[in-house]
Amino acid sequence: MREDSAISLENVTFTYEGDVVALRDLNLTARRGEFVVVLGANGAGKSTLCYLTSGIVPHIYGGRRRGNVRLVDLDPWDEPLYITAQRCGVLMQDPEVQLFMPTLKAELAFGPANLGVPREEILRRVQEALALVRLEGLEEHNPRDLSGGQKQRAALASVLTMQPQVLILDEPTSQLDPLGRWEVGEAIERLKRAGDLTIVMTTHETEEVLHLADQVLVLEGGETILQGSPAEVFSQTRRLEQAGVKTPALIQIQARLGLKDADRPGGWSLTVSEVADRVREALGKGQLALRPEAVPPPPALHNSGPVVLEARNLTVEYPGPPPVTALRDVRLEIRQGEFVGIIGQNGSGKSTLVKCFVGLLRPKKGEVMFQGQNLRRFSVGEIARRIGLVLQNPDYQLFTVSCRDEVRFGLRNVGVPEEEIDPRVDEALRRVGLEAYADLFPFRLSFGDRRKLAVAATMALGPEVLIMDEPTTAQDHRGRYQLAELARRFHEEGGTVLMITHDVDLIARYAQRLIVMHEGRILLDGPTPEVFAQVEELRKSFVVPPVAAQLAQALAPLGVPPHITTLDELTRVLVPRTPQVEGE
Amino acid sequence: MQPAFRYTHLNTPIHCLHPLVKLAYLLLTLVLVMYPIRLTDMPILLIWLGFSALLWALARIEPRRFATLFKILLGTFVFLILIQGFTYRGGQTPLIVLGHLKLWEADLGVITREGVWFGLVLSVRILAATSALPLFVMTTPTSAIMSAMGKLRVPPTATFMFVSALSFTTLLFEMWSSIVDAQKLRAFDIDAMNPIRRAFRAYIPIITPLILLLFRKANDFQIALETKGFGAPVRPTEIEVLTTRPADYFWLALIVGVFGLCTVLKFA
Numbered sequence: 010m011r012e013d014s015a016i017s018l019e020n021v022t023f024t025y026e027g028d029v030v031a032l033r034d035l036n037l038t039a040r041r042g043e044f045v046v047v048l049g050a051n052g053a054g055k056s057t058l059c060y061l062t063s064g065i066v067p068h069i070y071g072g073r074r075r076g077n078v079r080l081v082d083l084d085p086w087d088e089p090l091y092i093t094a095q096r097c098g099v100l101m102q103d104p105e106v107q108l109f110m111p112t113l114k115a116e117l118a119f120g121p122a123n124l125g126v127p128r129e130e131i132l133r134r135v136q137e138a139l140a141l142v143r144l145e146g147l148e149e150h151n152p153r154d155l156s157g158g159q160k161q162r163a164a165l166a167s168v169l170t171m172q173p174q175v176l177i178l179d180e181p182t183s184q185l186d187p188l189g190r191w192e193v194g195e196a197i198e199r200l201k202r203a204g205d206l207t208i209v210m211t212t213h214e215t216e217e218v219l220h221l222a223d224q225v226l227v228l229e230g231g232e233t234i235l236q237g238s239p240a241e242v243f244s245q246t247r248r249l250e251q252a253g254v255k256t257p258a259l260i261q262i263q264a265r266l267g268l269k270d271a272d273r274p275g276g277w278s279l280t281v282s283e284v285a286d287r288v289r290e291a292l293g294k295g296q297l298a299l300r301p302e303a304v305p306p307p308p309a310l311h312n313s314g315p316v317v318l319e320a321r322n323l324t325v326e327y328p329g330p331p332p333v334t335a336l337r338d339v340r341l342e343i344r345q346g347e348f349v350g351i352i353g354q355n356g357s358g359k360s361t362l363v364k365c366f367v368g369l370l371r372p373k374k375g376e377v378m379f380q381g382q383n384l385r386r387f388s389v390g391e392i393a394r395r396i397g398l399v400l401q402n403p404d405y406q407l408f409t410v411s412c413r414d415e416v417r418f419g420l421r422n423v424g425v426p427e428e429e430i431d432p433r434v435d436e437a438l439r440r441v442g443l444e445a446y447a448d449l450f451p452f453r454l455s456f457g458d459r460r461k462l463a464v465a466a467t468m469a470l471g472p473e474v475l476i477m478d479e480p481t482t483a484q485d486h487r488g489r490y491q492l493a494e495l496a497r498r499f500h501e502e503g504g505t506v507l508m509i510t511h512d513v514d515l516i517a518r519y520a521q522r523l524i525v526m527h528e529g530r531i532l533l534d535g536p537t538p539e540v541f542a543q544v545e546e547l548r549k550s551f552v553v554p555p556v557a558a559q560l561a562q563a564l565a566p567l568g569v570p571p572h573i574t575t576l577d578e579l580t581r582v583l584v585p586r587t588p589q590v591e592g593e
Numbered sequence: 594m595q596p597a598f599r600y601t602h603l604n605t606p607i608h609c610l611h612p613l614v615k616l617a618y619l620l621l622t623l624v625l626v627m628y629p630i631r632l633t634d635m636p637i638l639l640i641w642l643g644f645s646a647l648l649w650a651l652a653r654i655e656p657r658r659f660a661t662l663f664k665i666l667l668g669t670f671v672f673l674i675l676i677q678g679f680t681y682r683g684g685q686t687p688l689i690v691l692g693h694l695k696l697w698e699a700d701l702g703v704i705t706r707e708g709v710w711f712g713l714v715l716s717v718r719i720l721a722a723t724s725a726l727p728l729f730v731m732t733t734p735t736s737a738i739m740s741a742m743g744k745l746r747v748p749p750t751a752t753f754m755f756v757s758a759l760s761f762t763t764l765l766f767e768m769w770s771s772i773v774d775a776q777k778l779r780a781f782d783i784d785a786m787n788p789i790r791r792a793f794r795a796y797i798p799i800i801t802p803l804i805l806l807l808f809r810k811a812n813d814f815q816i817a818l819e820t821k822g823f824g825a826p827v828r829p830t831e832i833e834v835l836t837t838r839p840a841d842y843f844w845l846a847l848i849v850g851v852f853g854l855c856t857v858l859k860f861a
Contacts, residue, residue: 064820065816069815069816091819091822094819094821099816099820103813105764106810106813106814106817107813107817109756109757109814109818110756111600111735111756112734114736114832115735115832118830119821119823120821120822121822121830123821123822123824123825123829125825127830128832131832132832151600151602153763364774369774389782390780393777398778400775402771404805404806405771405772406772406775406776406778406802407805408797408798408805418781418798419779419780422780452805466779
């Protein structure tokens with residue numbers, strides 16, 4: 010181990026109990042102050058790497074290890090967790106389970122108090138950590154009352170008061186909205202700038218870490234497939250795609266257009282304006298051809314179909330204390346055959362709106378109409394049969410011993426005749442690609458597959474409208490698109506789709522109509538490209554348009570169609586004259 | 594969905610009261626309701642219940658919270674009044690006669706006035722006992738509860754278990770509500786079922802995911818705890834410093850005084 014190393018893993022192989030090999034021959038060295046990003050699809054071994062480094066393995070999860078692990082001056086395998094915890098802090102995905110004290114102050118003091126640190130020193134650390142994550146003044150608040158981003162920053166601060174030398178961040182932003190992600194990202198950036206802390210972060214959001222990472226490690230099936238500087242790793246776009254890792258959009262576009270700059274450290278421009286300048290330059294030099302006709306303006310919205318769902322002046326209030334108005338006089342029509350994206354901050358009213366659409370919430374004022382009839386007239390069974398809502402977390406509904414039974418459950422509840430049930434179950438499982446797992450215990454499936462099972466259980470009921478609530482949360486790049494593809498197929502067969510998500514790239518690719526919600530109201534509603542063009546309005550809701558849309562708008566004076574929202578569209582319009590595509 | 598009796602941060606005399614004084618109130622309530630019960634206990638229980646109502650009012654706890662508590666207990670009250678009405682041994686004055694079925698000293702076909710009254714006394718006793726704990730929980734921050742328990746030399750691990758159980762209650766309520774919603778989306782509506790069907794069939798689709806989720810959350814919870822040094826072999830530092838004010842002594846004297854009055858009335 011080098012003298013300035015904070016983490017050193019040499020030829021590490023780890024096998025969980027039950028002989029599941031999670032890591033194979035892994036090598037990683039992180040210097041003091043270095044920021045290491047670990048990427049990989051779900052199940053690639055990212056979390057196991059975090060657990061192994063921080064001592065969670067073997068003290069909480071058991072298994073067998075080969076190879077050497079050093080954390081600062083110790084081997085976490087040999088020390089009790091409270092010793093390792095003084096060198097290495099861990100921040101997990103879900104802030105809810107990391108906050109258990111009644112006030113923020115008590116939460117932050119919990120760790121050092123357990124170690125018997127003097128009271129005055131603890132209070133000093135608490136103030137320091139609060140300032141670092143910008144939560145000063147909230148000391149006496151219950152952490153559970155904070156917003157998602159604040160909760161995760163509170164959890165981060167509660168780790169920092171332990172004064173670790175190494176910080177492990179296991180997908181810290183995967184369950185947050187854009188504002189929360191920005192807030193946590195900013196706190197992490199400040200930690201990185203402070204210098205001393207070695208940070209290991211796993212994530213699916215490559216854009217967020219592009220400018221922070223010193224070293225990137227990509228795992229696939231527990232093995233290292235790429236390792237090096239961000240420029241080196243992100244140049245391998247095809248290999249990343251195979252591993253289910255998203256290449257940052259800015260690098261993807263430069264790679265596709267052959268715009269790598271040999272004079273620049275790393276070779277890639279990392280901001281939209283820099284990339285736009287490079288494109289302008291390439292167009293000027295004739296290296297790129299402009300073909301605006303390749304992407305004609307999108308067709309007008311499919312608004313001739315009958316109205317399938319309608320919100321008439323909906324107002325919903327949650328009782329307090331304090332009472333919260335979640336929807337304020339919302340008026341909205343969804344027509345048959347539309348694919349509608351709904352975006353907005355957590356708390357903006359998106360989930361409340363769709364809960365009204367499926368009758369889980371009764372509005373205080375206003376009405377929900379389904380095909381012209383008041384939804385109050387429909388029974389729970391009738392609604393379930395006609396409007397399907399797939400929730401964020403499939404684990405709230407799975408309870409049977411097999412995937413087949415899970416799909417059967419809803420069909421029996423709505424009274425489908427016994428002889429029809431099995432064919433419908435088989436068809437639903439086939440549609441989501443789970444037919445081979447029909448008799449498997451649902452909890453043995455991966456998280457992504459459990460989500461697909463939830464979709465199958467919903468689709469088996471034969472709804473006319475399919476609503477997906479945050480299908481991208483805690484999903485890897487590949488998993489997100491698999492679920493979105495299911496929705497697309499449903500839409501192509503004539504169904505109506507509503508999709509709530511924070512993933513603007515995904516919504517740009519699939520949704521024809523986009524609704525932006527803000528503080529219980531509809532802020533914007535229109536064709537997706539038109540909505541993404543309203544940058545100032547979107548800023549109110551902390552929504553940043555997709556990179557392709559930002560570039561198209563920046564290049565619009567040169568003739569690039571401003572309605573472009575996806576990278577595929579952009580690369581159809583901008584074509585390299587001498588193909589030199591990177592990462593092939 | 595939030596638990597009905599969650600701590601609410603307010604600046605009332607009851608919220609400012611030393612947690613040990615509130616613990617004393619809680620303990621004296623338990624002692625009072627544990628006295629051997631008689632038909633004549635109603636005035637004593639009403640005095641204590643009235644005193645508790647005064648504390649609830651001073652703590653500015655909304656009446657709907659008390660209504661929630663009453664609703665939760667209503668079934669028990671009806672059951673007690675009916676069962677005592679039919680079976681109370683000292684019952685002599687018939688109120689409703691359905692027939693005659695003698696079993697030892699009781700006539701199971703007759704609802705007696707004394708039985709109904711005894712059922713009412715039992716109900717008020719339960720109400721007096723159960724209204725004390727929400728008052729304590731809703732007006733005392735958990736950090737103060739922890740410090741107070743530390744003062745009483747309760748081991749830190751036991752204190753933490755109590756406090757984290759309170760914290761887990763919120764999570765439990767949220768999960769319960771989400772699971773009920775998730776199953777409604779598959780046409781399984783527990784809220785619309787009759788109590789018998791609910792008792793026999795309905796809870797499996799709700800409780801199974803709840804238990805599985807709790808196991809998973811408990812694992813994450815353990816990681817969060819242990820990576821923050823929980824269980825280290827050192828004495829934890831006390832962060833909350835509790836101070837005693839003259840008002841605390843006044844309230845302690847008042848609580849003990851009312852308890853003394855009730856005791857005297859009980860045994861006089």
